[in-house]
Amino acid sequence: QKEVEQNSGPLSVPEGAIASLNCTYSDRGSQSFFWYRQYSGKSPELIMSIYSNGDKEDGRFTAQLNKASQYVSLLIRDSQPSDSATYLCAAYGNNRLAFGKGNQVVVIP
Amino acid sequence: ETGVTQSPTHLIKTRGQQVTLRCSSQSGHNTVSWYQQALGQGPQFIFQYYREEENGRGNFPPRFSGLQFPNYSSELNVNALELDDSALYLCASSLQGGVGIQYFGAGTRLSVL
Numbered sequence: 001q002k003e004v005e006q007n008s009g010p011l012s013v014p015e016g017a018i019a020s021l022n023c024t025y026s027d028r029g030s031q032s033f034f035w036y037r038q039y040s041g042k043s044p045e046l047i048m049s050i051y052s053n054g055d056k057e058d059g060r061f062t063a064q065l066n067k068a069s070q071y072v073s074l075l076i077r078d079s080q081p082s083d084s085a086t087y088l089c090a091a092y093g094n095n096r097l098a099f100g101k102g103n104q105v106v107v108i109p
Numbered sequence: 110e111t112g113v114t115q116s117p118t119h120l121i122k123t124r125g126q127q128v129t130l131r132c133s134s135q136s137g138h139n140t141v142s143w144y145q146q147a148l149g150q151g152p153q154f155i156f157q158y159y160r161e162e163e164n165g166r167g168n169f170p171p172r173f174s175g176l177q178f179p180n181y182s183s184e185l186n187v188n189a190l191e192l193d194d195s196a197l198y199l200c201a202s203s204l205q206g207g208v209g210i211q212y213f214g215a216g217t218r219l220s221v222l
Contacts, residue, residue: 004151032209043199043213044152051208088151092209095165096142097201099151 003027004091006100015109019076023089023100026070030091030098033065035074038086038102048074079107112136113202113214121220122190130185130217132200140164141183142211143175144199152199158183159205187219195221 006023013019025033032051036044050056050063050072062075072091076083086102112135122128134141140159144152154167158177172188181202187194197218201211 006151034210036213043197043216046210046212049208049210090151095157095159096154096167097144097152097209097211098154099144101149101151 002100003098004089004100006089006103008103010104010106012106012108013079015079015081015107017079019079019083019105019107020073021076021087021089021103021105022071022073024069024071025089025091025098027091027093027098028067028070030093032092033063033072034090034092034097035061035063035072036088036090036099037083038088040086044088076105079105081107081109083107111202111212111214113200113212115198115200115214115217117217118215119218119220121222123222124190124192126190126221127186127188128190128219130187130198130200130219131182132184132202132214133180133182134200134202135212138202138204138212139181140203140205141177141181142201142203143183143185144201145169145194146197146199146216147193148196155185164205190221192221195219 035048048063064073089100090097142157143155146152156166
């Protein structure tokens with residue numbers, strides 16, 4: 001079992017719609033959770049962090065954490081073509097980030 | 110811009126050779142972590158350096174080694190290169206004891222032929 005799993009295939013959303021991404025993690029000792037955005041050929045860019053159960057909103061992004069279910073999600077509201085990228089979910093623990101495989105999001109104008 | 114710089118940006122080596130990648134951490138950050146990202150995969154943790162010592166290691170063989178210098182910059186060395194070492198190598202800087210936020214450099218793209 002992988003530490004962080006992102007199982008959804010590529011996600012296509014119309015411009016202005018909501019994109020919904022989720023991941024699960026296996027290590028209950030994970031302390032912090034992050035979403036990174038990675039454009040093709042570039043390095044990961046931190047867009048959201050969440051540390052406690054519930055929702056955290058930052059602009060058009062909302063992260064949700066449920067430690068009991070070991071589940072993290074990311075909502076992107078009013079999706080823009082510039083949001084087209086791969087989104088990586090990461091869990092932090094034992095001095096390291098464990099990443100999922102990533103979900104590709106394509107926003108269609 | 111994260112303030113984390115990596116060099117070189119691209120590198121081509123042949124199987125069996127050795128390579129050194131370099132990273133300068135963001136100002137104020139004392140910890141450097143290295144990750145390997147193969148095409149289509151998420152980054153995989155190689156190791157972390159804090160106070161010039163290895164402070165955690167992922168599932169990578171000993172031919173992957175590193176150093177951290179007093180100014181917190183770091184090197185990743187890979188000996189006896191294999192074809193599967195072809196990947197994007199990412200350096201991330203952070204503050205030890207924090208909540209785990211890590212900022213990535215632009216990466217070094219290594220191709221092994």
